Amino acid sequence: xxxxxxxxxxVLVAAVTVPAGHVVAQEFVPAIVFDMGGKFDKSFNEAAxxxxxxxxxxxxxxxxxxxxxxxxxxxxxxxxxxxxxxQVVVGIGFSQASGMERVARExxxxxxxxxxxxxxxxxxxxxxxxxxxxxxxxxxxxxxASKTGKIGFVGGMDIPLIRRFxxxxxxxxxxxxAKIEIYRNMTGTTPAAWNDPxxxxxxxxxxxxxxxxxxxxxxxxxxxxxxxAAKDKGRLAIGVDSNQNHIHPGxxxxxxxxxxxxxxxxxxxxxxxxxxxxxxxxxxVAEGGVGFSLDQHNRGLITAEMEKRLQQARAxxxxxKIKVTDYMAxx
Amino acid sequence: xxxxALLIALLAAATARGAAPLVLAALGGLFAERSGIVDIGLEGxxxxxxxxxxxxxxxxGSAWAGLGAGVAASVLVSLVHxxxxxxxxxxxxxxxxxxxxTLSGLTAALGYAWFHEGGQTPxxxxxARFAPIELPGAAALAGxxxxxxxxxxxxxxxxxxxxxxxxIVPVAAWIVYRTRFGLRLRAVGESPDAVDTAGISVSxxxxxxLVMSGVLxxxxxAYLSIAHHASFIRDMSAGKGYLALxxxxxxxWRPVPTLGACLLFAFADALQARLQGTPLPLLGVVxxxxxxxxxxxxxxxxxxxxxxxxxxxxxxGIPYLKER
Numbered sequence: 001x002x003x004x005x006x007x008x009x010x011v012l013v014a015a016v017t018v019p020a021g022h023v024v025a026q027e028f029v030p031a032i033v034f035d036m037g038g039k040f041d042k043s044f045n046e047a048a049x050x051x052x053x054x055x056x057x058x059x060x061x062x063x064x065x066x067x068x069x070x071x072x073x074x075x076x077x078x079x080x081x082x083x084x085x086x087q088v089v090v091g092i093g094f095s096q097a098s099g100m101e102r103v104a105r106e107x108x109x110x111x112x113x114x115x116x117x118x119x120x121x122x123x124x125x126x127x128x129x130x131x132x133x134x135x136x137x138x139x140x141x142x143x144x145a146s147k148t149g150k151i152g153f154v155g156g157m158d159i160p161l162i163r164r165f166x167x168x169x170x171x172x173x174x175x176x177x178a179k180i181e182i183y184r185n186m187t188g189t190t191p192a193a194w195n196d197p198x199x200x201x202x203x204x205x206x207x208x209x210x211x212x213x214x215x216x217x218x219x220x221x222x223x224x225x226x227x228x229a230a231k232d233k234g235r236l237a238i239g240v241d242s243n244q245n246h247i248h249p250g251x252x253x254x255x256x257x258x259x260x261x262x263x264x265x266x267x268x269x270x271x272x273x274x275x276x277x278x279x280x281x282x283x284x285v286a287e288g289g290v291g292f293s294l295d296q297h298n299r300g301l302i303t304a305e306m307e308k309r310l311q312q313a314r315a316x317x318x319x320x321k322i323k324v325t326d327y328m329a330x331x
Numbered sequence: 332x333x334x335x336a337l338l339i340a341l342l343a344a345a346t347a348r349g350a351a352p353l354v355l356a357a358l359g360g361l362f363a364e365r366s367g368i369v370d371i372g373l374e375g376x377x378x379x380x381x382x383x384x385x386x387x388x389x390x391x392g393s394a395w396a397g398l399g400a401g402v403a404a405s406v407l408v409s410l411v412h413x414x415x416x417x418x419x420x421x422x423x424x425x426x427x428x429x430x431x432x433t434l435s436g437l438t439a440a441l442g443y444a445w446f447h448e449g450g451q452t453p454x455x456x457x458x459a460r461f462a463p464i465e466l467p468g469a470a471a472l473a474g475x476x477x478x479x480x481x482x483x484x485x486x487x488x489x490x491x492x493x494x495x496x497x498x499i500v501p502v503a504a505w506i507v508y509r510t511r512f513g514l515r516l517r518a519v520g521e522s523p524d525a526v527d528t529a530g531i532s533v534s535x536x537x538x539x540x541l542v543m544s545g546v547l548x549x550x551x552x553a554y555l556s557i558a559h560h561a562s563f564i565r566d567m568s569a570g571k572g573y574l575a576l577x578x579x580x581x582x583x584w585r586p587v588p589t590l591g592a593c594l595l596f597a598f599a600d601a602l603q604a605r606l607q608g609t610p611l612p613l614l615g616v617v618x619x620x621x622x623x624x625x626x627x628x629x630x631x632x633x634x635x636x637x638x639x640x641x642x643x644x645x646x647x648g649i650p651y652l653k654e655r
Contacts, residue, residue: 038565040448069565158619185607186619196569197560202345206604209341221451221564228454228561232463247454 030268031064031086035093037194041221044241048092051264075099082107088271113267127263132168134256134290136324139172142214150181152207156219157193158186164327165218183207197225204229249297286318340484349597351496352551356575359547366540367520367646371427374572375434380405380552382438385452385563388459402549409545420650439565452563461490461558492554504586520644523651533651599626
């Protein structure tokens with residue numbers, strides 16, 4: 001049987017012998033570990049995938065990847081990437097935090113980055129987004145597009161992060177219409193809630209039936225069911241993380257874009273260029289980390305008046321004139 | 332009145348949508364289990380069918396071709412189960428679980444290889460799915476209070492497979508209790524030796540039961556991917572196969588009580604979706620976690636209080652070994 005400590009030592013020796021700041025391009029192999037939902041969830045993980053692909057395209061450097069399909073695999077996958085000598089390992093999703101904390105301690109000379117969680121170690125970069133700011137903007141869009149004065153929210157797993165989306169959304173909607181009625185549903189309390197589109201569709205229908213005409217889905221692949229339900233019912237939905245406008249053109253009002261792609265791309269690039277820094281990076285509207293999407297697929301749904309107000313609100317958030325409550329900071 | 336009536340009507344409609352896949356799978360399980368074969372592989376069959384249906388519908392653009400492929404995939408899985416359990420006298424629970432695990436991985440792997448969308452199939456257009464059907468008279472009756480609402484919201488506006496699920500319950504009951512095949516099916520599950528003595532092949536009867544199970548699970552799986560949703564997503568059955576099995580046991584292996592159990596599960600689920608975040612009289616807003624536990628609490632209470640001892644078919648789980 002192979003002794004794991006020998007491997008660790010070997011990796012450490014290898015890391016020391018490569019001169020710092022002068023990483024030979026051929027030897028640089030970044031790694032990414034996707035979360036449950038899979039890299040083609042058309043949402044969160046897919047955004048991360050897009051960032052990794054962009055890096056590969058621009059630099060012609062291949063990366064290692066792993067798609068987690070059950071909870072036990074996360075830590076294994078991270079450790080595996082580190083053992084195989086990836087100089088930077090990016091973990092996607094808050095649920096990788098505990099695994100990353102352990103693995104990052106075991107490999108203090110390697111660089112780690114985590115999206116959506118904070119791991120306080122000297123070799124980990126934590127990238128978090130101010131989802132409440134982006135959600136505020138799409139909440140405004142929802143309230144402006146709603147004719148019934150009722151809108152909905154379908155979250156994935158019931159965790160503080162998703163409640164942050166919900167709260168920002170509600171504040172944005174109330175900013176436009178103080179009397180608006182908002183329905184809120186969570187899909188479940190386990191990670192399976194990210195991957196249950198039939199349930200997402202059913203929750204969306206329950207909200208549409210009660211009169212909602214715009215629903216914001218912050219639920220990974222479960223959100224696809226929400227988008228489908230909106231299309232089937234002839235109502236509107238709001239996508240999340242990736243730009244989902246193209247999935248059902250004409251029935252996706254807009255998408256709350258979270259630039260996970262940018263985060264992954266920059267983590268890879270900074271590690272290669274030697275400009276990588278540990279610590280927390282918090283990306284909000286001002287940093288271009290979150291926002292709403294506007295393209296040919298939803299051009300007809302966002303009127304000039306709506307766009308003007310949204311742009312104004314975006315500027316106000318950047319200038320600090322609008323303060324969006326952060327659910328996770330409020331605790 | 333209209334507000335409450337509409338709410339009840341919408342709840343009933345959601346219950347029907349949620350119950351359809353459960354009813355189909357549970358009745359499939361009923362045929363298998365009544366013949367003496369434990370059918371824990373309902374989940375796997377549903378997944379196989381959901382994938383087969385979505386993949387075929389995506390390629391051909393036809394919902395009917397998708398349904399056919401889904402049923403074929405499910406029957407194939409059912410026959411594999413039969414081959415292991417009937418021909419080779421294998422352990423039925425092990426075989427069923429093995430199929431569930433295999434299909435969970437295999438569908439995703441095939442989807443990955445064929446469509447390059449990470450185990451999903453492409454989203455289906457309108458022609459490739461079973462769309463909701465507006466029944467004749469829904470518009471005409473709309474003006475009639477009560478009846479009009481009920482008809483429009485509850486009876487009309489489902490997709491074809493929901494109506495199929497509703498129609499199959501009496502048909503299944505008729506097959507099980509009124510036909511020669513049904514008699515042999517029940518006999519083979521209770522006392523295979525007697526059936527064998529009468530000169531009827533136990534294996535053939537059990538294989539036929541598994542084919543029935545395959546067909547019904549096939550429709551159930553197709554419902555998930557090409558009627559309710561519009562693509563296959565990894566593990567999209569999300570435990571519905573096990574829930575159907577629970578409903579079958581709950582319904583004491585009889586068609587109509589099984590339907591009742593499925594409706595109950597679906598109703599609890601529809602109810603919890605609507606109760607989240609809604610203030611209740613006397614209680615105010617109840618935490619989401621409690622609301623989400625309603626279906627399970629309800630099940631435990633009913634099982635403990637109202638349902639008598641569930642008596643399984645006597646020969647269930649025991650491979651039939653002919654004396655030589």
